[in-house]
Ligand code: DOR
């Protein structure tokens with residue numbers, strides 16, 4: 558069968574997104590809202606979004622920026638940053654106020670995670686409350702010990718944290734965010750949940766399209782560096798197989814994480830790939846590479862809202878097989894940002 562040159566999808570959502578704050582937010586929001594109807598907004602600001610009050614204030618800054626952009630249809634879904642001190646009361650309040658989930662950053666795992674959880678045991682009461690009220694836990698699944706090789710941190714997290722977390726809180730809804738290994742894909746695929754909707758994973762476009770060679774191709778490539786770091790080819794293949802398998806446990810989350818060009822091209826560059834500019838084109842390219850474009854709609858538009866018990870979107874969008882040049886850089890407030898695949902072309906564009 559010939560590969561299609563046009564595909565229509567129910568409009569997708571991005572279930573894992575960083576839009577930052579202040580001046581830069583408007584620029585990155587515009588890219589996301591062009592493609593997605595809703596996005597889960599990550600709370601790792603400085604200072605982090607640890608309370609309902611802070612999340613509401615952040616949400617109203619997002620809404621002001623959407624208004625300035627003339628966008629009325631995009632919905633930001635807010636999260637809170639879990640800390641050692643998050644109370645059960647804050648969890649119940651968050652549920653009542655429409656917060657969509659709590660984000661677990663093991664302290665020191667990634668950008669602005671210093672205030673994260675030092676030991677998951679300290680969060681027992683908050684996790685119990687989350688389980689009781691049906692509040693999902695969104696997990697950055699890496700251990701942080703310097704003794705553990707950076708390429709092994711996700712797999713060690715499964716064995717030393719995730720497995721016991723799921724045993725202790727069997728009804729807690731967990732999203733294993735931005736998975737990067739075949740072990741994570743297998744774990745999520747095979748996890749027994751007693752028929753309940755308690756585990757899922759998001760997958761980024763960069764982990765479907767690139768392996769770790771991309772960080773070192775002909776020299777160091779800071780714009781391909783993110784956390785969890787890209788892994789070997791066998792892992793990319795396993796992630797692509799999971800994303801295109803039709804399993805409702807895997808869905809779209811770009812983890813698009815903007816950092817200004819200067820902060821990436823530095824002696825100690827920040828982690829994060831900026832994929833928001835044409836994320837859907839990137840995902841289409843990945844699905845097409847294994848002749849599974851027919852599975853893109855489930856992954857991008859159905860399984861996320863189904864997991865979060867939200868309605869699927871009503872509108873449709875159309876992707877065409879028409880090469881799109883990705884600019885070398887884009888404006889980011891007063892600075893610039895280098896998008897994923899800068900200076901190259903992507904085979905698919907949004908009409
Ligand atoms: O590469 C990453 N960048 N991974 C994360 O987990 C955080 C993100 C960011 O906020 O920059």
Ligand code: ZN
Pocket residue numbers: 573574575599812814
């Ligand atoms: Zn993230």
